[in-house]
Amino acid sequence: MTATTLAVDGGVPVLGQPTAYPWPKLRPAWCEAVNRQLASGQLSIYDRSGVVAAFEDAWSEGHSLPYSLVTNSGTAALHSAFYGIGLGPGDEVLCPTYTFFATAVPLFQLGALPVLVDCRPDGSFDTEAAAALVTERTRALVVTHMWGLPCEMDAVVSFASRHNLDLVEDCSHAHGATYAGQRVGTFGAAGAWSLQTQKLIAAGEGGVLATDRRDVYDRAQLLGHFNKRAMKEMDPDGPLYPYAATGHGLKYRAHPLGIAFALGQVAELTDWISAKQRYARCLTELFERIDGVTALTHSRDGRVSAHYALLFEVDPDVLSGGRDWLVAACNAEGLDDVDVPKATSPLHTLHLFQAPISPVTSYDRRCLRADYPVADRLAARTFKISVPCAPVGFEDEDERYLGAVQEVTDKIVGWLAEPRTRRPDARLAPSGQVVG
Ligand SMILES: Cc1ncc(COP(=O)(O)O)c(C=O)c1O
Structure with missing residues (x-):
């Protein structure tokens, strides 16, 4: 059996073209x-x-x-x-x-x-x-x-x-x-x-x-x-x-x-939310095949998510290379939708909140009055992916997107299962691919 070469290591991307969830739909x-x-x-x-x-x-x-x-x-x-x-x-x-x-x-x-x-x-x-x-x-x-x-x-x-x-x-x-x-x-x-x-x-x-x-x-x-x-x-x-x-x-x-x-x-919102529950479960199953990857924002306990995106945490002690390696590997295979939510950096890391100014007053008190270990951990370990909602007439498009996620995760799961001495390493990702 020939060993798989991931695109992040110079192999051929499994997707023929870069893929992201097509949104908004043009009904x-x-x-x-x-x-x-x-x-x-x-x-x-x-x-x-x-x-x-x-x-x-x-x-x-x-x-x-x-x-x-x-x-x-x-x-x-x-x-x-x-x-x-x-x-x-x-x-x-x-x-x-x-x-x-x-x-x-x-x-x-x-x-x-x-x-x-x-x-x-x-x-x-x-x-x-x-x-x-x-x-x-x-x-x-x-x-x-x-x-x-x-x-x-x-x-x-x-x-x-x-x-x-x-x-x-x-x-x-x-x-x-x-x-x-x-x-x-x-x-x-x-x-x-x-x-x-x-x-x-x-x-x-x-x-x-x-x-x-x-x-x-x-x-x-x-x-x-x-x-x-x-x-x-x-x-x-x-x-x-x-x-x-x-x-x-x-x-x-x-x-x-x-x-x-x-x-x-x-008028379609309620149907979309239902469809998203199903797709979020599919995406969770696909990614949680990778040891160390856990979905964080799935619906539960009377909380029904609108799944603007599904957030996953990657434990770097289980998947070496951690989140950055996995995101780089998915992106290199053509799955652009896997993304580190950089615009959503915790606010305590942004200058405005560290040195607050206002056009109408001056501040003598601080925005930051605590440590933020949980937010820091999420910023360091999570990635997100869009969740389809299969609007009527666009079901095939959404199934194709899910198929693309399946192909990419299949390849990575397969690669991780192969015996090798070298382990995933975020530093081996091509420049520009590591986000975060
Ligand atoms: C959580 C959150 N709040 C507020 C906004 C601001 O919305 P808008 O870009 O329409 O001004 C956004 C936009 O991305 C958002 O994600």
């Missing part, structure tokens, strides 16, 4: 909706009407919440949520260090200070770590449902109420995910979702905020939806209504073409 009905929007000439929507109102209605209905507000990014939705709950200079907000930085960065615009909290081994918010960081200035906490796996919301909600904190959920990875049957984004003062291209509901660029609080909704409209929308939609008896014409300095309206593209996706 003809969604593209036609974009064309119709274009033909209508409505390329700005000033008030709550047209596709913006249709999207917000669908979002509110899907989340059983009275108010939704479409924005031009997830970052804007988060900023609006933080402004909505009234944060300002002097306030502290408990934030996960294990998240994408947009979860926390809008706080600096308001002069509030994120205080970073370590995560649990599956990347979710750790209320025990947070408890040690509550001060007399703590006003709120924000949690991220990382990679689509809901945080332990019983613990999060009771922690927030025990300390009298407003809760904001960053659901940018978790459209349609549920905790104990309830959709994420509905547990606190506000939920915020990104609708950026890679997200499960994809507008290209866009975001959405949802809340059951009239005051949060009104303030969020004031921040980024001045004049026609704010004048028509804000409570005319509310204290901020006189400012509705000018707003408060930002314009966060979404592009109607993006929202037209995303609107049809909302």
